[in-house]
Amino acid sequence: KAKQNNRGRFLIYQPQMDEEVSEKLNITTGLRQALSNNEFELYYQAQYNQAEQIVGAEALIRWIHPEKGMIPPFKFIPIAEETGLINQIGDWVLKTGFEFLANNPNFRGNLSLNVSAWQFARPDFVPSMLAMISEAQIDVTQITLEVTESAVLTDITETIKKLSEIRSLGIKVALDDFGTGYSSLAYLKNLPLDILKIDKTFIDELETNDRPPLLESMLSIGHHMGLKVVAEGVETQLQLARLIQMKCPVFQGYYFAKPVPKAEFLTLINQEKAIS
Numbered sequence: 068k069a070k071q072n073n074r075g076r077f078l079i080y081q082p083q084m085d086e087e088v089s090e091k092l093n094i095t096t097g098l099r100q101a102l103s104n105n106e107f108e109l110y111y112q113a114q115y116n117q118a119e120q121i122v123g124a125e126a127l128i129r130w131i132h133p134e135k136g137m138i139p140p141f142k143f144i145p146i147a148e149e150t151g152l153i154n155q156i157g158d159w160v161l162k163t164g165f166e167f168l169a170n171n172p173n174f175r176g177n178l179s180l181n182v183s184a185w186q187f188a189r190p191d192f193v194p195s196m197l198a199m200i201s202e203a204q205i206d207v208t209q210i211t212l213e214v215t216e217s218a219v220l221t222d223i224t225e226t227i228k229k230l231s232e233i234r235s236l237g238i239k240v241a242l243d244d245f246g247t248g249y250s251s252l253a254y255l256k257n258l259p260l261d262i263l264k265i266d267k268t269f270i271d272e273l274e275t276n277d278r279p280p281l282l283e284s285m286l287s288i289g290h291h292m293g294l295k296v297v298a299e300g301v302e303t304q305l306q307l308a309r310l311i312q313m314k315c316p317v318f319q320g321y322y323f324a325k326p327v328p329k330a331e332f333l334t335l336i337n338q339e340k341a342i343s
């Protein structure tokens with residue numbers, strides 16, 4: 068009876084919070100199990116040039132839960148960041164991506180790996196990544212790290228140092244979700260980058276506008292700063308045609324390919340004629 072009352076009170080005052088907290092706890096426990104039971108999988112989404120050849124891929128994590136099935140990253144990455152589990156998960160992503168490159172020399176393109184803000188902020192991020200790279204015995208020039216604006220804005224001086232170090236090793240750096248964060252052009256100017264990834268929200272506008280002004284500006288900024296631009300979330304032929312008109316060089320999106328498991332991705336690249 069008392070238990071019922073307690074529960075009732077909770078439900079009256081903060082039902083949503085209660086649910087959120089228990090959902091978070093569930094996921095946290097689940098993530099620890101997922102790490103020890105190998106429930107994560109890397110999917111690969113191909114990236115294409117204007118000639119529609121595969122020039123690279125982005126690795127995207129999936130959690131294949133034994134009972135709940137596939138859990139998308141937006142449901143667990145934020146919680147992994149809050150709990151610190153992102154460090155182990157992030158290491159797993161890097162290690163798995165590097166192993167992919169080591170084991171598939173016929174993939175000559177670039178492999179993009181997402182790095183979370185917390186992971187990037189770790190003082191040992193670069194040395195620990197280098198240890199994994201030398202373990203895998205791979206060519207670093209095939210690696211791109213994707214960082215977000217929130218990752219690079221935490222400590223701008225430290226970020227510039229770290230990014231310069233990473234680039235001096237021959238690893239490329241992409242700024243992910245460009246246009247959605249708060250970074251000003253003044254920051255952008257000082258960031259050692261190779262690639263700008265324009266967020267899908269700007270690509271969506273191409274459906275109703277053949278030259279959206281913000282998209283055009285972002286492409287122009289990328290061009291003038293000597294950065295390669297990747298359009299994310301290209302879903303239609305119309306969007307692609309308009310992006311080509313605007314001289315965008317690289318595309319990623321469902322129009323070309325969805326993120327797929329490794330075996331399927333290997334089939335996809337083997338179907339292609341060799342790219343030089």
Ligand code: C2E
Pocket residue numbers: 112126127128139140141144157160181182183213243244299300301302319320321322326
């Ligand atoms: P992101 O890095 O910006 O990745 C692009 C997201 O857009 C992916 O979602 C991809 O599946 C989706 N996408 C690509 N093309 C299309 C399209 O044409 N239409 C639509 N509707 N969506 C498209 P996903 O795989 O669910 O990942 C979401 C986010 O989770 C990623 O955004 C990234 O921030 C994070 N994430 C994924 N994998 C990792 C990882 O290994 N480590 C870290 N730290 N974060 C990751």
Ligand code: MG
Pocket residue numbers: 125181213243
């Ligand atoms: Mg990304």
Ligand code: MG
Pocket residue numbers: 243244264266299
């Ligand atoms: Mg993105």
Ligand code: MG
Pocket residue numbers: 244
């Ligand atoms: Mg995103």
